Amino acid sequence: MDKMPRWADVLLVPLICLIIAFFFCGILIWAIGQSPVEALTIMITGSLGSTYGWGYTLYYATNFMFTGLAVSIAFQASLFNIGGEGQATLGGLGVALSCLFIPWPHWSLALAGSMVAAMAFGAAWAFLPAWLQAKRGSHIVITTMMFNFIAYALMNYLLVNVLRPVGKMDPASARFDEVTNLPQLGEILALVGIPFSTRNPANISLLIALACAVGVWVLLWHTRLGFAIRAFGKSEKAAVYAGISPVRITLYAMMLSGALSGLMAINSVQGEANRLLLNSVEGAGFIGIAVALMGRNHPFGIVIASILFGFLYQGGSQLALGTTIPREVIVVLQALVILFTGALPYMVQKPLERLFVRRAA
Amino acid sequence: MTLMKHLLGASALLALTAGAALADPAIIYDVGGKFDKSFNQAAFGGAERWKEETGGTYKELEMQNEAQREQALRQLAEGGANPIVMTGFAFGDVLNAVAPDYPDTKFAIIDMVVDQPNVKSVVFTEDQGSYLVGMMAAMASKSNVVGFIGGMDIPLIRRFGCGYAQGVKAVKPDATVILNMTGTDGSAWNNPVKGAEIAKSQQSQGADVIYAAAGGTGVGVLQAAADMGILSIGVDSNQNYMHPGSVLTSMLKRVDNAVYDAFKEGEALTAGINVMDLKAGGVGYAMDENNAALVTAEMTAAVDAAAAKIVSGELVVHDYMSDNTCPAGQF
Secondary structure, eight states, X not given: OOSOOHHIIIIIHHHXXXXXXXXXXHHHHHHTTOOHHHHHHHHHXXXXXXHHHHHHHHHHHHHHHHHHHHHHHHHHTTOOOOTHHHXXXXXXXHXXXXXXXXXXXXXXXXXXXXXXXXXXXXXXXXXXXXXXXXXXXXXXXXXXXXXXXXXXXXXXXXXXXXXXXXXXXXXXXXXOOGGGXXXXXXXXXXXXXXXXXXXXXXXXXHHHHHHHHHHHHHHHHHSHHXXXXXXXXXXXXXXXXXXXXXXXXXXXXXXXXXXXXXXXXXXXXXXXXXXXXXXXXXXXXXXXXXXXHHTTTOHHHHHHHHHHHHHHHHHXXXXXXXXXXXXXXXXXXXXXXXXXXXXXXXXXXXXXXXXXXXXXX | OHHHHHHHHHHHHHHHHHHHHTTOOEEEEXXXXXXXXXXXXXXXXXXXXXXXXXXXXXXXXXXXXXXXXXXXXXXXXXXXXXXXXXXXXXXXXXXXXXXXXXXXXXXXXXXXXXXXXXXXXXXXXXXXHHHHHHHHXXXXXXXXXXXXXXXXXXXXXXXXXXXXXXXXXXXXXXXXXXXXXXXXXXXXXXXXXXHHHHXXXXXXXXXXXXXXXXXXXXXXXXXXXXXXXXXXXEEESOOGGGSTTTEEEEEEEOHHHHHHHHHHHGGGOOOEEEEEOTTTTSEEEOOOTTTTTTXXXXXXXXXXXXXXXXXXXXXXXXXXXXXXXXXXXXX
C-alpha cells in the first residue's frame, strides 16, 4: 500500500488544514487583543447555529457553487478561466433585462427566462476570449481578465446612462416586478414540513446550483463531450490524434464555463437584490477559483467547498456585527482559511501519507 | 412549574434586552470604509464628537458586501440599536424595504431620500458648494483653464462637477473647465496614483486649479498639485491642512454634522427630508490659516455675495441630477 485510503485524502486532509487555519486565526485574534474562543463561537453560531444563519451561509454558497463549477469545467480542459467575474456580471445583465422588459405571468416562467438569458449572456462573454485562444493563441488568462474590466465598464455605462430610473441616485436598475421574485428556501422547505427561516436570501437557486453540480458531473464523466474535454485537458496532442478538434473543445468548455458563471446571477440578482446593482458579483468569480481548487475540480468537492466559503462569509459578517474586530482583519482571517485549505493541502497530505504508509507496512 | 420558569426566564430576558435597547445608536459605513479621509471619515468624526460630548457608546459597522446591507440593518434593528445612521445612497433601496418592518426604530440615511415614516433623509446640495469653490477657482486661475477630477462616474459626482463648472463660468465665461472622472468601478474612490496622473494630464493641458471630488483618490490629486506648484481644492472634509499653500480651499460637506445631529436627537429623531443646503450650513467652503495667503479679500467678497444670492433664491444653481444634463460643461 503506497497510498493512503481515499477517505483520509478526501476528509482528513481538509479537516486538518481547517484546524491549522483556525489555529493561526486564533493567534491573530489573540494578538489584536480579542478572545479567539468568543470569535469562533460567534462565527459558528452566527452562520450555522440557526436556520437564519444557515440561510445566509447557503445563499453565499450558492454563488460559489456556480462560479466554482464554472472554473472547474474550464480547468478540465486545462483552460484557466479568470473571467468568472465578468461573465457573471453579464449574466446579471441578462437576468435584469429579462425581468425588467418581459411581463412574466409567473415566477417559474420568469426563472426559466432568466436562466436562459443569464446563460446566453455569460456564454457570449466567454466566447470571444475562447475564440481568441483557440484561433489566435491569445492566452486565456489575460483575455478573460481583460474582459472582466470591459464588463465592469459596460455595466457602469448601462446602469448610469440607460437602466437607472431618472432622478435616482443609485447606479442600479429599477426593482423587478414582484412576480419575478423567487421562492425562498424557507418557503420551499415549509412545503415538506421543515421549519426554516424566511428572513434570509437563500432561495430556489440553491436547488438549481445542486442540479448543476450533478449535471456537470454527468457531463464530464458520462458523456462524449465530457470525455473530449478531459482528454483535451490532459494532452492536446493526444486529443488531436484521437480526432478531437481543439478549437471546438476550447469554445465548448469556455462557453459552458461562462454559462455557469452567468447563472450565478439568478441567485444574486433575481433571488436577493431584485434589481441589478453595479457590483452584484462581488468577487464570487474569483472566489470560484479557490472553491474549484479546494474542491479538487470535482462537483461534489465544489459543493462542500462552497458551503465552507459560505460559512466564512456569513461568519465574517457576524464577526463584524458581534465584535469590534476590524473589517480588514476579517478579510485576513478569511484569507488564512483559504490559504491553508486551498493552497497548502500538500503540506498536510505528504506527512499524513507517510504516516499511513508506515502503519500499513 | 418548569413551563412557568421558562416563561418567567424568557420575559426577564426580554426585559433585559429591552433595557439595553434604550441605549445605543449605531452607524453603518459604506464599502468605502471608515478611514477614507473624506466622506465616511467625516461621518466617523461626527459620531466621535457625539461620543466625546455625551460619554455614550455607539455601535459601528463597515460594509463588506452588498448582501450584508439588509442583514446588518435587520440585525442592528433587532438588537435594539436606535437610531441607526447609514452613510451613502446605496442603502436607499434596502432601507426602503426594511424600515416598515421596524416601526419603532428610527433610521437616518445620508445622501438619499427614503420616504418612510421612521426615516430621516439627509441630502446635501453639493452643486451649491461646488459652485462657490468653482468661482474661487476661476478667480485664482491665471491660465483660464481649471480642472475637475471626480471619483466614480455616477450622477452624484457629476452634480459636483456641474456645479463647479457653473461657478467657473459665472466668473469667467470664456474659461475652460476640464471635467474628468477617475474610473467606472468602486476602486475609483481609492486610487491616488491614477488621481495624480489625471492631475498631471490636466496640468499639461493648462489647468492651474484642480478640484478633486474623489474620496481617497483626491489625496493623490492634492499631492500632485502641490508637487507641480499649482492649486487644488479638497472635498467633504476640510483638507486645507494636507498641503498648506497649495490647497486653495475645500468644499465642505458637513456629513459629520448630519451624523452628530441624528445621534443627538436619539430616539426622538424627526423623520422626513432634511436638505442640508448652503442656508442650513450643510455645504460651504473652508477658510483657515493654511489657505489664508491664497485667498484674497476680493475672492471671499465675491463668493460670499454669490452665497447670499443662492440662499435668498435669487441665484439658482442647476442641479445635474434633476435632469441629467449640465449646461456648463460636457462629461
